[in-house]
Amino acid sequence: MRSIRRMVAIVGVVAAVAVGGTTVASAQNVGVQGEGEVACGYDYGKCVTQWYDYVLVKNYIVSKIYYRGGGYHFYWWN
Numbered sequence: 001m002r003s004i005r006r007m008v009a010i011v012g013v014v015a016a017v018a019v020g021g022t023t024v025a026s027a028q029n030v031g032v033q034g035e036g037e038v039a040c041g042y043d044y045g046k047c048v049t050q051w052y053d054y055v056l057v058k059n060y061i062v063s064k065i066y067y068r069g070g071g072y073h074f075y076w077w078n
Helices: 002-018 024-028 044-057
Strands: 035-041 066-068 071-077
Touching: 035 044, 044 071
Parallel strands: none
Antiparallel strands: 035 071, 066 071
16 A cells, blocks of 8 residues: 555656646655755766656655756655
8 A cells, every 4th residue: 555655646746846846745745754865967867867766766756856056956755
């Protein structure tokens, strides 16, 4: 049952990211156990690959990719 809730949460977050982002409230609804930020550097393609790895392989919820100071970043939580 937990994996079904996680899958529904991931689908919801991916849909939210597609239309402009997500909120911390959505993460709190699924019971956040960990979180962090990934700094990808200046290679956007590499960052997209890492983003998909966090979503599809690690089953984490992620924010949209954004650029700040030292390159591209995104947040993750589970």
